[in-house]
Amino acid sequence: MSRALTRTGALLMLVCLAFTSLTVTTRREAAALEPFTGYLMAHFTGESANGEQIYLAHSRDGLNWSDLNSGGPVLLSTVGTRGVRDPALVRSPAGDRYWIVATDLRIASGTSWNDAANRGSTSLVVWESTDLVNWSAPRLVNVAAGIPGAGNAWAPEAIYNPATGDYVVYWATNSARNGVTKHRIWYARTSDFRSFTAPQLYIERPGSQGIIDTQLVEVPNSVGGYRYYRASADGHITIEASNSVLGSWTTLGNLSHLGISNGTGGGNVVEGPMWAQFNGRNEWALWLDQYATGRGYLPVTSTNLGATGNFQHRSGYSMGGNRKRHGSILNLTAAEESRVLGRWGASTPVNRLQSYNYQDRYVRHANLDVRIDPNVSPAQDAQFRLVPGLANSSGYLSFESVNYPGYYLRHYGYDFVLAANDGSATFAADATFRRVAGLADSGWSSFQSYNFPDRYLRHYGYLLRLDPITDAQGRSDATFRVTS
Incomplete structure (x- = not known):
């Protein structure tokens, strides 16, 4: 065979491989981008015997929620403290893998908040699934082990970062730094939620002000002028914006115009900000846990996240029978919704x-x-x-x-x-x-x-x-x- 024919054959093979790769990638991306039809919330319910476990709720409209699994927990932690709080639901870009990442903490066991914050678990609890309904056994990942004097690892979240092709997992750790002990947000990168890079400082507030409960949302078409927005509990509920997950962030303001704070501003004291975009439209809900009064979550909504003054109170919502504490919301495709409701939507008798x-x-x-x-x-x-x-x-x-x-x-x-x-x-x-x-x-x-x-x-x-x-x-x- 001539060299020309060999080169031609190799070129054709490369073209075929490239086309195959493009087809597979496009198919996977298309599967992940199917129209969303519903919403899934993962949460815990409080400090009762089984309250610090994984619960799920479903919504058709993003405002009115129904408890799944007859109101019972869906997953139990059998590792670490044997309790979990603050679960985050994560979907891969291809829509073929899911993770739940949660705080390893069980106050119901008699642990004091002081011990939990200063001498608590520095690990997160992770579950993994390929279909949202069949989950792996829980495993511990000690993400904060590399932080000197780390007292805990709380309120984890994760987001896929296209700039690095992996996931940024971020959480709050209480530790001493420059002579000040307080909560700061740290991050690590991972591609598989098993192996993580060394922790890096992500967000620190000035002076003695701590920060916790940060959650990011990616906004299609950069509505409001930015690609990413994040809300954090730092005395207020502070809203920031950026065009990259690990880039510089701009402070937009807080929700004081709604009489909402995280304590510093008084009024309605909340925590656990939880983002969700309404399916099919450029409108977002930021759910806030009214933990100080025990009234549960309330939504504030906006059609333009670029200015905090655009957030308004929203009425006409219901939270179901269970009290919802700090969690996260995943928009569901029709296929995902069908699987979730088929598994946990019906009231399965107890025998x-x-x-x-x-x-x-x-x-x-x-x-x-x-x-x-x-x-x-x-x-x-x-x-x-x-x-x-x-x-x-x-x-x-x-x-x-x-x-x-x-x-x-x-x-x-x-x-x-x-x-x-x-x-x-x-x-x-x-x-x-x-x-x-x-x-x-x-x-x-x-x-x-x-x-x-x-x-x-x-x-x-x-x-x-x-x-x-x-x-x-x-x-x-x-x-x-x-x-x-």
Whole structure:
């Protein structure tokens, strides 16, 4: 073959590769830019026993919210302090990956605010998903470890930065710097929410004034004159603007004209600013948590973020049954909205599994082991939601724990445990069952394994196992009543 032909072939190959790459990139970007149809809010509810966990709410219009998952938590932290606050929802530019990043803090455990701020966790809690409904187990990332004297890592947020092709994760840390101990905003960069660069100072206010609860929003077409806007709690709710995430920022003002502050200006004292653009129009809501009065979130809105005087109070909103504390809002495509509502929108009944041959005993988890016991306490240890099967949603089901959402009954070495869904195909198969007529009584139910169809869920010595059933004793042990 001649050199000319070789060069021509190589050129054609490069053109094909470039076209393929462009097509894939365009397709991914197009998928991420589908019209938005709804809104998803991640939040916590307060310092109750389960309040410092991940809750979700949904809205069609961006003003009126409904609690998802029957008002219960969607994800529980089992790492660090075993509590989370201030969750941030993050979507990749391609719309094919999502993260929740949250503060590792549980005041309900008896931790004082002084200890939490000065001797608290310097880690953030991260969950990861490819579809917004199936989430990884939580993991800790110690983002503030490199800050001398760091006392905490609070109120994290993250935004994709096209200038660097990765994500800027930013949060507040209380530490001494130049002889002054206060909260400042720090940032680190990451491409995978696993490995992070060393922390860098992002925002510092003059003198002794601290700053916390910063949240950025990117504005299409630079409405108001800037591409990015950020709101922070620093005594006021201060609004700043910039044309780059890590560039210089211009202070636009605050919300004192609305009688709103973060304490310094008095009036309605709020925190936790939370941005959301209304779908299909150039109008933005800035939600503010009225923590000082316990009245929950209120929205102020603007059609031009370039001047703080454009913000006005907004009426005609409702927040649902749960109290919403500091969180974030994600605009949803139709496909995302369908998945979220399909998973958590319906009110899934809470059930128990009653043993056929020991009718005073119910299936329950205890220290993540699974057995049958009488008089289960707390009662939620014996309560499950029968949800569509993780491995096959057609004719199969999985058992999701009520008090450990995201944890499922699964077999492991033919023994049963309660475990967090790790997103793997093996986990999904191990946690999926077909409900069939009871082997000992057709009026009851038995549960056939998805990946070992010759085996059934049964108790043996009061412990749950996955066994082949060959005799009358086994049939009785493998029969249960699904009851409320």
